[in-house]
Amino acid sequence: MPDSILVIVEQREGKLSRVSWETLAAGQAMAAETGWTLEAAVAGSGVASFANEIAAKKVARVYAVESPKLEPYTPDAFAAALKQFIASKQPKLVLLPHTYQVRDFVPKLATAIGRAAISDCIGYKREGDKLLFTRQMFQGKLAADVSFTCAAPWFVTFQNGAFRGDKVEPGASSAPVETVKVEIADGVVRNKPQEVFKEAKQAVDLTQAEIIVSVGRGIKEQKNIELAKQLAEALGGELAASRPICDSGWLPMDRQIGSSGQTVAPKLYLALGISGAIQHIVGMKGARTIIAINKDSEAPIFEIADYAVVGNLFDIVPPLIEEVKRAKAGG
Amino acid sequence: MKILVCMKQVPQKDAPLKLNEAGTWIREDVSYEVNEPDAFALEEALRQKEKHSGEVVVITAGPARAQQVLREALAKGADRAIHLEDSAFVGLDAANTARALAGAIKDEKFDVIFTGLQSDDYGFAQTGVVLAELLGWPHATIIMQIEKTGAGIKVKRELEAGYFQFVDIPLPAVLTIQSGINKLRYATLIGIKQAKNKPLRKVALAEVQSAIEGNMQKIERLYVPQKTKNTEFLEGPPGEVAKKLVEKLRNEVRVL
Numbered sequence: 001m002p003d004s005i006l007v008i009v010e011q012r013e014g015k016l017s018r019v020s021w022e023t024l025a026a027g028q029a030m031a032a033e034t035g036w037t038l039e040a041a042v043a044g045s046g047v048a049s050f051a052n053e054i055a056a057k058k059v060a061r062v063y064a065v066e067s068p069k070l071e072p073y074t075p076d077a078f079a080a081a082l083k084q085f086i087a088s089k090q091p092k093l094v095l096l097p098h099t100y101q102v103r104d105f106v107p108k109l110a111t112a113i114g115r116a117a118i119s120d121c122i123g124y125k126r127e128g129d130k131l132l133f134t135r136q137m138f139q140g141k142l143a144a145d146v147s148f149t150c151a152a153p154w155f156v157t158f159q160n161g162a163f164r165g166d167k168v169e170p171g172a173s174s175a176p177v178e179t180v181k182v183e184i185a186d187g188v189v190r191n192k193p194q195e196v197f198k199e200a201k202q203a204v205d206l207t208q209a210e211i212i213v214s215v216g217r218g219i220k221e222q223k224n225i226e227l228a229k230q231l232a233e234a235l236g237g238e239l240a241a242s243r244p245i246c247d248s249g250w251l252p253m254d255r256q257i258g259s260s261g262q263t264v265a266p267k268l269y270l271a272l273g274i275s276g277a278i279q280h281i282v283g284m285k286g287a288r289t290i291i292a293i294n295k296d297s298e299a300p301i302f303e304i305a306d307y308a309v310v311g312n313l314f315d316i317v318p319p320l321i322e323e324v325k326r327a328k329a330g331g
Numbered sequence: 332m333k334i335l336v337c338m339k340q341v342p343q344k345d346a347p348l349k350l351n352e353a354g355t356w357i358r359e360d361v362s363y364e365v366n367e368p369d370a371f372a373l374e375e376a377l378r379q380k381e382k383h384s385g386e387v388v389v390i391t392a393g394p395a396r397a398q399q400v401l402r403e404a405l406a407k408g409a410d411r412a413i414h415l416e417d418s419a420f421v422g423l424d425a426a427n428t429a430r431a432l433a434g435a436i437k438d439e440k441f442d443v444i445f446t447g448l449q450s451d452d453y454g455f456a457q458t459g460v461v462l463a464e465l466l467g468w469p470h471a472t473i474i475m476q477i478e479k480t481g482a483g484i485k486v487k488r489e490l491e492a493g494y495f496q497f498v499d500i501p502l503p504a505v506l507t508i509q510s511g512i513n514k515l516r517y518a519t520l521i522g523i524k525q526a527k528n529k530p531l532r533k534v535a536l537a538e539v540q541s542a543i544e545g546n547m548q549k550i551e552r553l554y555v556p557q558k559t560k561n562t563e564f565l566e567g568p569p570g571e572v573a574k575k576l577v578e579k580l581r582n583e584v585r586v587l
Contacts, residue, residue, distance in 0.1 A: 075460075075470065100491050104472045107425065107460035116426050116547035119455050132551055138357070139451055141348055143556040150547035190469040192499040199495060211586055217344075235586065247511030253493075260473075260489055260509075268586050275344065278454070289584045291576065296345055303556060307579055308564045309572055319573035327577050327587045 004037040005030055006091035006153075007059075008082065010099055011042055011050045013196075019097035021165030023158050026124070027095050028058055028169055033126060036092060039063065041180075043081055045071035051177045058169040062177045063089075069184040075105040076189045081182040083112050088180075091153050093131075098157035110155045117155035118146050120278070122162045139277040140300035160259070160282045204238060204254055210267045211237025214257055214284070215245055218273015218294060218313055222250045227317050228272055234324040237268070242280045258283035272313045276301030293317070332385040332479070334376040335439070337432060337446040337459065338369040338404060340397040344451070354552050356422070365400045368447025372508035374515050375477060376445050377408045383479055385442070386410045392420035392431055398531070405526035406518035412529070417536035424546045425457035432458075433465045434542030435534045441503060443484070448473050448507040456507075463505035470505040471498050475512050 007027040009020035024040060031038035038058070042050045043065040051064040065085050069077045082105075086094065096102045098120045110117045123134040125145060132145040133156055148154045206212060213232035219225060225245075232239040239255060246256040257264055258280040269287035274280060276292070276299055284290070285304055292305035293313045302308045309316055342348060346361040376387045389404040391397045392415035401412035415435055423431065444466075446459035456472075463470035475495065476487035483501040489509055490496055518526075565575045581587040 079464075100473060100489070103456050104460070107457035108464045108470070111426065111429075111461045111464040116424060117457065118548050119457060135454075136556070137453060137553065138342065138348055139344070139454070140556070142350075142357070142553050144550045144553045147549050147551050148547065149545065149549045190501055191471060194497040194499075196490060196494050196496045198493055235580075243510065249514075259491065261493070263492070268580070268584050291579075291584075298347055300556075302562060303558055304560055305562050306560065307576065308562050309576070310564065310566075311569070311572065315569040316572055319570045320576055323573045323577040324580070324587065327581060 003092040022163040055175040078105040079109040209238040214240040216242040216274030372445040394418040425455040429461035434539035459507040
């Protein structure tokens with residue numbers, strides 16, 4: 001059997017997640033470079049329509065891995081089903097999107113077959129015969145090129161936004177779709193999940209905001225939030241925050257930007273005292289313009305900022321509010 | 332409930348990091364602190380013990396400096412500590428860290444193990460889940476609430492984009508705890524005093540060596556990420572910087 005790349009896409013709430021397409025794009029690029037066969041799989045109960053959707057793209061084959069026990073999602077069922085499936089296919093490389101669901105079952109799956117996962121990657125490199133996967137470390141301050149030192153299959157998860165989902169190539173003709181029925185014995189699934197729900201209705205929809213002023217740890221104390229609020233008001237924008245601020249209860253959870261909060265793409269994202277941990281950046285890197293004010297010149301937020309100010313936000317924000325007001329007044 | 336909390340010492344959030352000569356790891360002469368989600372995991376364990384009684388044991392793997400994390404945990408109210416003490420533990424991948432932890436607790440009987448959902452250094456987000464699989468226990472990740480039920484526990488999992496889910500899990504189980512699940516306590520003076528007399532078991536690398544295998548992944552090189560954006564740094568006294576920013580907001584960003 002020739003070497004193959006298997007992309008396992010994720011379906012949730014009746015559709016394939018956006019980052020699944022990005023991972024498929026990564027698989028296509030890697031297949032083109034390595035000459036390995038690209039296959040895709042989707043696991044669940046009644047997932048033929050998702051498999052057909054993928055089959056329209058440039059892939060050699062798509063598998064619908066089916067069992068009634070895969071719905072609702074549990075890590076036990078997913079690991080058991082995919083372990084069987086992967087054992088029968090022996091792919092060299094297994095690519096998955098780094099979603100909360102994948103984080104929940106992939107380390108278990110890899111361990112169950114005595115292998116490892118390189119998680120949360122932002123890219124890959126080929127150096128000679130070696131495949132290297134790039135991942136952020138130390139909250140994005142450093143990056144690492146990581147290789148596998150174990151036998152295949154190699155599990156790799158890709159971060160949200162690492163590849164362009166809209167770059168997925170269509171297939172010349174529809175790829176064959178194969179249904180693989182897996183048996184999951186009674187007693188394998190131990191967790192009993194209840195319905196997925198959303199906490200109280202979101203009061204603010206930050207995704208619609210054109211201007212966002214966002215605060216991070218650098219704001220230091222709850223009473224200083226007022227300063228950021230004044231700047232947001234002067235600019236006619238919304239106030240938002242990174243996770244630690246909402247964890248501390250300084251702003252409500254519905255103002256949180258990042259992987260566990262809202263994903264935004266405003267015209268202007270003004271980051272005050274935000275260091276730029278990966279979990280925050282995935283929620284705002286789509287902003288058209290990013291301005292960052294931070295006293296730490298090495299803060300990762302500066303990597304993605306268009307305009308950067310290294311300095312104390314408490315020195316800079318007060319005159320900035322005045323200048324914005326003056327400009328708005330036509331001065 | 333008898334609860335084990337896995338904790339890790341990581342470089343302080345705003346510590347400037349320097350690469351070692353080989354460019355494969357950081358220079359270790361930085362300031363360290365407890366991995367943030369692990370602090371929330373400890374706090375949750377202490378709260379569960381206060382509600383249901385039992386024992387809270389903390390464990391870490393790392394060189395002598397990592398003992399600080401255990402001392403702080405004992406001062407906050409943990410009952411005893413286990414220290415896998417060796418600088419070699421720093422270089423283990425997630426799979427082997429979990430194997431070492433499993434090896435160190437093989438003679439213990441815990442009802443539940445808490446870990447932080449990921450570390451601020453490697454950021455694998457894997458060790459807790461791997462540990463569950465090695466022990467043959469169920470697990471749940473990114474937990475925001477824990478309630479003891481008759482047969483086991485009911486946890487609230489955080490999903491993406493503001494969604495949540497309750498899951499019933501039998502015990503024993505491993506849970507990875509999300510930051511913000513609770514409000515952290517401070518150690519009291521009395522707690523700090525009492526911590527000195529609490530048991531701390533040291534486990535040498537040799538004792539768990541048989542549980543560990545070769546790493547399955549290797550950092551070939553570590554480096555400062557290349558900038559992909561052309562960032563313009565605005566400099567000068569605050570008043571001048573404010574003027575420059577407004578000029579950009581008006582003429583480039585066009586929001587004024």
